[in-house]
Amino acid sequence: MSAESPDDDGIDRRTYLAALSATAAAGLAGCGGGGGGSSDDDGGDSGGDGTTSGSEQDLGERVPTVSIGALGGVAGASNIEQANLHIRDQLESVLGVPSEVTVKELTTYWNEVYNDARTFSFSVDLSPPFPSFLDPDNLIGPFHISFAGTNGKPNTSNYANCEYSRKVDAQRAASNPDERETLVNEATAIASEEVTPITLVTNTVAGVYRTDQVDASGIGTAGVAARNPEFLWESEPINGADKLLVNMTPGNIPSVVYQNTRPATPWVGTVYMPLIYRDKDYELAPGAAESWDVEDSFQTFTFNLREGMTFHNGDPITSEDVKWTLNWLNDNSDSLSSINSFPYESIETPDDTTVVVNMESPQPPYINAFIPNWSGILPKDVWVEAGAEENPKDPDLDEIIGSGPYQVDSYQPRQLLALSQYDDHWIETNGGVTFRGYSDRQTARRAFEEGSLNVLINSTTDTNEQIKQSLGDTAEVVTGEAFTSWEVRTQHSFAPSMFTEFRHAVSQAINRQRMLSILNSGNGSTELYSSFIGKTHPWRPPEDMLTQIADSPQANPETAKQILRDEGWGWDDDGRLRYPADKDLTPRWPEDSSPCENPDDFPCLPELCE
Incomplete structure (x- = not known):
């Protein structure tokens, strides 16, 4: 597992190694x-x-x-x-x-x-x-x-x-x-x-949704999963349901500093929009950046931002916000356990919609591994005022202001993240999403069977069999072979x-x-x-x-x-x-x-x- 559990995206990165003696x-x-x-x-x-x-x-x-x-x-x-x-x-x-x-x-x-x-x-x-x-x-x-x-x-x-x-x-x-x-x-x-x-x-990945509450779409290769944002955006609640109700490992919603979780679900692609994201078939797709260029043997990365983007408080999203976000992540990679640091030479903002990242050396993983998962844009002024530069793991935020297609209605650490559609966004979702923390798999299964969840992610084969026995065709199991x-x-x-x-x-x-x-x-x-x-x-x-x-x-x-x-x-x-x-x-x-x-x-x- 890269050392993580099959269902736990919220794992702090830890590591170890013992010294080789001359004999060894x-x-x-x-x-x-x-x-x-x-x-x-x-x-x-x-x-x-x-x-x-x-x-x-x-x-x-x-x-x-x-x-x-x-x-x-x-x-x-x-x-x-x-x-x-x-x-x-x-x-x-x-x-x-x-x-x-x-x-x-x-x-x-x-x-x-x-x-x-x-x-x-x-x-x-x-x-x-x-x-x-x-x-x-x-x-x-x-x-x-x-x-x-x-x-x-x-x-x-x-x-x-x-x-x-x-x-x-x-x-x-x-x-x-x-x-x-x-x-x-x-x-x-x-x-x-x-x-x-x-x-x-x-490995195989499985998720289940209730056909009486969800008209599912955007499944693709990534399947029924919180890390598949297109499934969340495109699926539509039906028959009186107004939201997707999704289980989540409690460790994935411990803090508004989403970089403390891995791989930043359920925050990225929902509350915060990355420059580039992985689509339903795991391909790189334009997010807050409508286009990007990689030059100089993976040393120069240029991101061209969409025009007219706004944060959830109505403030415009600019290249300065992106620059601050990237620098803040890099400056605090030691305390934000899931973040890798990069040898930035400079980050330039020639205008409000252009960000140029210059590296001191080639960095091939940057565009594939880092940007899609960790570049969710933060509002610079809000986070600076909240003390994020002095206290990166626990800024004093009065409210959660994001850059993604969903805005936060309610939040309880490790328990609940309730989101509604943010209307002033280029991505039009078909309703809201509520993530509920369940540390026990059987409790989540019973909630799904009772209807208080309508999407069950990271379900196991035993769970799927129990659900099919109790709900029959009301439950649709989606299983795929993973990479x-x-x-x-x-x-x-x-x-x-x-x-x-x-x-x-x-x-x-x-x-x-x-x-x-x-x-x-x-x-x-x-x-x-x-x-x-x-x-x-x-x-x-x-x-x-x-x-x-x-x-x-x-x-x-x-x-x-x-x-x-x-x-x-x-x-x-x-x-x-x-x-x-x-x-x-x-x-x-x-x-x-x-x-x-x-x-x-x-x-x-x-x-x-x-």
């Missing part, structure tokens, strides 16, 4: 982050007695009990737990590794993986299909080496590979699209070869999951067809190649650049065992998996330190620590 650095095999090699050879006997790899005396210690962390307290938590239980069963029955599944609440889970706590080796997770993830940097960037370890940053596998990180850095500064594509492909291929991640099945995938996230800092061949064996032992049933009720498709970028994503590398990590969608137990035998692993008389006798089990770096704190101990990429 030497174990990184030429600066790579994986362990020993692996083999795709098939065959081997069906037993786990280790006869093909020598006697017990030739083997090392037993692989200890492996802990699996199951993400709880999110949509589909029961499905996620079932998926982790399947991994447990396969580890024990195929590989002879005793395993246990521990359910961890959201904050506990993030804190542990973001700080390299080493409390579990595996977990089933995913990167949600946020529009910002259509830019590949948001999928490959979190696994940069500087994000691993104990620094609270979002490297959910603690993956540390120097060459991969160099490629990630290089694609961020690429001077043309072809160069960037090559670098993204090469970075993804490096991680894929090290079986990072263990990709399982494509991200379900994955097994493996911890790279300690044994046994730090070894490439062990990760590969685990991958071969998993029954992906069963995972498809558990996680998606049979929808979507299986993934046989390792990749951070999903198979339907526009930036997916060619298949011949990726490593195949499963022979078939079913479990491949003999291949799994042979991969380990080929690397000197074996089984004792009790069927327990043992390490090779000469295997160095030293963790890749100390638990409480980071390579960036000790650059002399991490010679591969010291410039990351400067």
Whole structure:
């Protein structure tokens, strides 16, 4: 998940990384982050007695009990737990590794993986299909080496590979699209070869609306979702309903400073209008800027604003408001946890409807990942008067004045955001929208069945089945295949999951067809190649650049065992998996330190620590 729950768009960005000692650095095999090699050879006997790899005396210690962390307290938590239980069963029955599944609440889970706590080796997770993830940097960037370890940053596998990180850095500064594509492909291929991640099945997204209250439109590829603004704008309440009534994770409406949420739903495209937005098919579309130009190898961005735009208090929207908004976001990227900073050289406003952003270096992700999600225009004078420059996380706003097609009628943090149509806007909506916070999935389902909600977003397969049973044709379920995938996230800092061949064996032992049933009720498709970028994503590398990590969608137990035998692993008389006798089990770096704190101990990429 880029480390976020399937239904929680309001996650603060955190990250972590532990330091590589000289010993661990030497174990990184030429600066790579994986362990020993692996083999795709098939065959081997069906037993786990280790006869093909020598006697017990030739083997090392037993692989200890492996802990699996199951993400709880999110949509589909029961499905996620079932998926982790399947991994447990396969580890024990195929590989002879005793395993246990521990359910961890959201904050506990993030804190542990973001700080390299080493409390579990595996977990089933995913990167949600946020529009910002259509830019590949948001999928490959979190696994940069500087994000691993104990620094609270979002490297959910603690993956540390120097060459991969160099490629990630290089694609961020690429001077043309072809160069960037090559670098993204090469970075993804490096991680894929090290079986990072263990990709399982494509993700699917689902939403439900009541046909007796909503005449739905603008669904497209993005589906019935709050992050699809065209669905909100174009759908029409009917039969006495005057608003769309939509569930929302409470964490997405905690503050009027919408940049504290990710990816800024339900604020952007509703209360605040970005310069550019993602349409119903995830394509870039003109928002407050009716046109834009990218020049000088991604270093100059020109936005041409629409004429006659006004804020909800009637004041004109000008280029100065845009300039202030962009500078304010950049100046406060440290305190606004979801915001990335950019090396602005200058932001020019030659007239009231033109904004020219000049960068010190090429910034390819700016137009794809940042502007559509974070450029919702703020009224400069109002926010300055409210003290936003001195207190960016909590300005003293008397009222919420936006720039989008909806104005705020009522707002209660974490509970309610009620919006009505703003008449003086170029986008004509078909009514208002009310977002209501629900932390419990079943409560939201009952509200939908009772009619106090008429749109249910981020619904799970179990929820959809319950709703269809209770409402029949009154409920329309919309399901689509997303551009991200379900994955097994493996911890790279300690044994046994730090070894490439062990990760590969685990991958071969998993029954992906069963995972498809558990996680998606049979929808979507299986993934046989390792990749951070999903198979339907526009930036997916060619298949011949990726490593195949499963022979078939079913479990491949003999291949799994042979991969380990080929690397000197074996089984004792009790069927327990043992390490090779000469295997160095030293963790890749100390638990409480980071390579960036000790650059002399991490010679591969010291410039990351400067």
